Amino acid sequence: MTNNHNKKSVRKEIYVVAVIFGILFISMIVYFLRFLLFDSREFIYNSYNSRFSVFADDVVRGPIYTADGRAMAKTTKDDEGNEVRVYPDERLFSHAVGYVGHGMAGLESSYSFDLLKSHISLSDQINNSLTGRKSMGDSLYTTLNYDAQKAAYDGLGMFDGAVIAIDPETGKVVAMVSKPDYNPNTIDKYWDDINDTEKGDSALLNRAANGAYPPGSTFKIVTTLAYLRDGNSSSDFSYKCDGKFLVDDYTIHCSGNKSHGQEDLLKAFSNSCNSAYASIGVELDRDIFQSTAEDLLFNKSLPTMLNGAKASKFKINKDTKESIVAQTAIGQGKTTVSPLHMCMLVSSIANDGALMEPYLVDRIISDDGEVVSETEPALYGQIMSSKEAELLEEYMEAVVTDGTAEKVNFGDLKVYGKTGTAEYTENKKITHSWFVGYAINDNGKKLAIAVIMEGAGYGSKYAAPLAADVFKAYLGN
Structure with a gap:
């Protein structure tokens, strides 16, 4: 046993x-x-991966091009025969392309492995190895359009801020500019100054994808959709604006204290009437307000191939004070967004409610012209119904034809948009300038855009004309 x-x-x-x-x-x-x-x-793809130096022993880092074939980054040799990474347009593409030196950033970082791979013919690789020559790395062709990028960069001028433009039908990023910027050719020389966090201007931060801003009146797109989803129709709304709205002993003023008089929902939207939208906010079902914002990707990771895209923040619940809800409804309060997110939102409206995932790299080509890989446009999903998108488009059209952006010269393009003026300090006279929207030319080609100019003032005066310049550069006049 x-x-x-x-x-x-x-x-x-x-x-x-x-x-x-x-x-x-x-x-x-x-x-x-x-x-x-x-x-x-x-x-x-970690920028500090020591294996990159091993790849660089045998392969010359490949070039990076715009969609229209202009070199944004290439490898040359100095007078002593040393390889040097050169950025012909200096600051123009700095945040999109990035840099090599003190680690890497931008496409130089996220596609470093691809740029240091060579897919030339095997016989050429063997021949280069036997003769002690390096093989040429693969080329990166981006979705960026030179003319649109230049218009965005020049339009920002001396203002800090960001511009991002996307083809709403594919998700291709056509332009992406952030300021303050830096010259990647001199990143080593001026690194301490560029990377000085005490200065507070964060030149290395890509504000287009990673910025966090109060959305101002551009958020009225979200509030409008929440109002309609709360069982209301556009014909239900009627409001007499006297230029201000009082809630919890807090007064919300319309821009310039202007009284808009009697308004329906369309007029309140095109006038960007703060009083009307504050009144909408306090009457909204808060669960519907929250769920609508989250359907539109607030409080979520953005579906994009762009690295490090910042999630937007929105929070309303039963305990939120009515004064905060009213401020939130007009794009103030504690809500923050990135320009990328706002561009994605209007892209979906332009695309019948369907959102395509934004991306920067179109294809990778070997030095002898063979296609190594291509990016296929990817549908994220339907973030609103086509009927909802159609109604919001009608409202955004009214902004351009009979509202806050009616004096902006968009040429012959069909434009739909929303201006925004966002307070960000206790001094309410200093505001960010916003414009979000999209344009269509006679051939049906579309471009969506988000523009923010920090501390510039009215969206209709600064951000909207900049958007018009980018539209014209890409779509024609």
Whole structure:
């Protein structure tokens, strides 16, 4: 009996050990698969990965081009024969392309592995290896359009801020500018100054994708949709504006204290009437307000191939003071957005409610002209119904034809938009200038845009004309 008991005990111990090893083995397989599927790219593309220096021993870092074939980054040699990374347009594409030196940023970082891979013919690679020559790395062709980028960059001028423009039907990023900027050709020389966090201007920050701003009146797009989803129709709304709205002993003023008089919803939107929209906000079902914002990607990671895109913030609940809800409804309060997010929002309106995932790289080409890879446009999903998008388009059209942007020269383009003037300090006379919207030319070609100019003032006076310049540069006049 004792021997049998001992045998059973040993078998049980063997079984337990086998189960433990089995669990460990399965865990290792799961971890390995997760690494291959999700984490390997982040590890390989880490800008401080020492293996890049090994690749660089055999391959010349490939060039980066605009969609129209202009070199934004290329490798040349100095007088002593050393390889030098050169950025012909200096600051123009700094945040999109990035830099090499003190680590890497932008496309130089996220596609470094691709730029240091060579897909020229095997015979040429062997020949180069035998003769001690480097093979040429693959070329990166982006979605960026030179003329649109130049218009955006020049339009920002001396203002800090950002411009991002996207083809709403594909998700291609056509322009992406952020200021303050830097010259990637001199990143090593001026690194301490550029990276001085005490200065507070954050030249390395890509404000287009990573900025966090109060949306101002551009947020009235969200409030309008929440109002309609709360069981209201556009014909239900009627409001007499006297230039101010009082709630919880807090007064919300219309821009310039202007009294808009009797308004329906369309007129309140095109006039960007703060009083009307504050009144809408306090009457909204808060759960519907919150869920509408989240359907439009607030409080969520943005679906995009752009690295580090910042999530926007929105929060309303049953305990939120009515004065805060009223401020939130007009794009103030504690809500923050990135220009990228606002551009994605209006892109979906331009695309019948369907959102395409934004991306910057169109294709990778070997030095001998073979296509290594191409990016296929990816549909994220329907963030609003086509009927909702159609109604919002009608409202955004009224802004341009009979509202706050009616004096802006958009040429012959069909334009839909929303201006915004966002307070960001206790001094309410200093405001950010916003414009979000999209344009269509006679051939049906579309471009969506978000513009923010920090501290510039009225959206109709500064941001909207800048958007018009970008539209014309890309779509024609």
